[in-house]
Amino acid sequence: MNRKTFTSTEYAVEELSSAVHFYTETIEVNGLSSIAFFEAGESYKGKRFYWQNREKTFTLVGIGHAHVITSSSEDSRFEEVDKQWNELCSKIVNEEQDLQPILFGGFSFDPANHLSSEWDIFPSAYFAVPSFQLVIRDDRVFISIHLVTSELDSQHLFDHLRSERDDLIHAAQVKELKPYAKPLLTNLEERFKELYLDAVSHVTKLIHAGEAQKVVIARSLSLTFAEDVNSPSAMYHVSKEQPESFLFGLELGDNLFFGATPERLVKVENRRALSTCLAGSINRGQTATKDQQLGNDLLQDSKNREEHQYVVDMITSVFKQYCDDVKVPKFPKLMKIRDIQHLFTPVEGHLQKGQGLLQLVKDLHPTPALGGEPRADAMAIIRMVEQMNRGYYAAPVGWIDAEGNGEFAVAIRSALLNKQKAYLYAGGGIVADSDPTSEYAETLVKFRPMLRTLGGKLNG
Numbered sequence: 001m002n003r004k005t006f007t008s009t010e011y012a013v014e015e016l017s018s019a020v021h022f023y024t025e026t027i028e029v030n031g032l033s034s035i036a037f038f039e040a041g042e043s044y045k046g047k048r049f050y051w052q053n054r055e056k057t058f059t060l061v062g063i064g065h066a067h068v069i070t071s072s073s074e075d076s077r078f079e080e081v082d083k084q085w086n087e088l089c090s091k092i093v094n095e096e097q098d099l100q101p102i103l104f105g106g107f108s109f110d111p112a113n114h115l116s117s118e119w120d121i122f123p124s125a126y127f128a129v130p131s132f133q134l135v136i137r138d139d140r141v142f143i144s145i146h147l148v149t150s151e152l153d154s155q156h157l158f159d160h161l162r163s164e165r166d167d168l169i170h171a172a173q174v175k176e177l178k179p180y181a182k183p184l185l186t187n188l189e190e191r192f193k194e195l196y197l198d199a200v201s202h203v204t205k206l207i208h209a210g211e212a213q214k215v216v217i218a219r220s221l222s223l224t225f226a227e228d229v230n231s232p233s234a235m236y237h238v239s240k241e242q243p244e245s246f247l248f249g250l251e252l253g254d255n256l257f258f259g260a261t262p263e264r265l266v267k268v269e270n271r272r273a274l275s276t277c278l279a280g281s282i283n284r285g286q287t288a289t290k291d292q293q294l295g296n297d298l299l300q301d302s303k304n305r306e307e308h309q310y311v312v313d314m315i316t317s318v319f320k321q322y323c324d325d326v327k328v329p330k331f332p333k334l335m336k337i338r339d340i341q342h343l344f345t346p347v348e349g350h351l352q353k354g355q356g357l358l359q360l361v362k363d364l365h366p367t368p369a370l371g372g373e374p375r376a377d378a379m380a381i382i383r384m385v386e387q388m389n390r391g392y393y394a395a396p397v398g399w400i401d402a403e404g405n406g407e408f409a410v411a412i413r414s415a416l417l418n419k420q421k422a423y424l425y426a427g428g429g430i431v432a433d434s435d436p437t438s439e440y441a442e443t444l445v446k447f448r449p450m451l452r453t454l455g456g457k458l459n460g
């Protein structure tokens, strides 16, 4: 068995030995709840993941690790993940199967940020091929087993996995999903609130002085609960809170990084690439008329249009390097989700030969929706003024298959849960005209879905 040994911060990059084989087997089963399956894998706690796309046409759950791919590199993590994944795929034994194994995981926002934080055990890239993989695609449910091994007699290992798979399916089918109680919150702290307000006003000055055009500044909340909150209940609640979003959950040790994000970074399906420019925000209205009025105000607001346009220009220019037939609508539309409305512009194109999803992720991250413009200046300013480590917040999270299809979302509207503690993150795009109190108010709205998920509330 090819095992990796790593300490909390350093992850070894291992070459796969030539004797390694990657065995897979997929069966189709009758209806199964994805959350019940995730929960059935409780003995694999710390080694599970969950994903559902925005359209709800694709759900993915991973239990256990057949193989882990990580990187602690600052500048070649995307290439390392890509290379190791391609190498592993070349070891697939039974390739004729329709359903290929999937690699799921995420990257940190800024690997050059070395501030010690709640994210310390997360490497700059962390991906896994699950031992047991559930895929629900267009209402059909598939369960796969994956085994990466160099043992000559792998048959008994595989038989063992088959019987575990049957137990997982059985547990997920017979167990009634109990409506989990919301966690009981005992403390909520706005971390570094004053620092955040100062940072926003400082950044507007830097922008006036020509140091950058846009910089996204974020802050965080720290929550404490009466008891440990488990991952299945967190995933259950988040799936109820913001249906019009990508749902994701990624366990590592005692942590669950999870959220409900409306923002797609990039999707590749049969060489067609899609991205979503999302930036510019306003509240939802109390009535339909008021809501429409707010939406129209947002569409015409020059500060928000400016925040948005940097994102459109940047994503368009990356797409033009990688794709043919790039299409970008001239004007943004509204994306309305439960608590907030955003300006959004879809960008699409046809991937050129030799280009792939992870290369696009590398060049797109961070877009000016989460970093700023120009990118390098904005990142330096964020490192200087934010006084926190974003960890995986605002960074790419998603999956890729053996054919290079896959999708990455931008992990906003998210939280890091660790037993009795959770950290929530939210930010906003600062431009020359930004005002600290309205930016603060915008983050309050962006915290709402994860706060509700975790049983908390903030006024404002």
Ligand SMILES: C=C(O[C@@H]1C=C(C(=O)O)C=C[C@H]1O)C(=O)O
Pocket (backbone or CB within 6 Å): 216, 218, 263, 278, 279, 280, 281, 307, 342, 369, 370, 412, 413, 425, 426, 427, 428, 429, 446
């Ligand atoms: C930074 C966040 O959201 C981003 C910032 C937005 C804005 O400032 O208008 C809008 C959508 C996102 O791209 C967040 O939710 O934390």
Ligand SMILES: [Mg+2]
Pocket (backbone or CB within 6 Å): 279, 280, 281, 307, 428, 429, 442
């Ligand atoms: Mg904004």
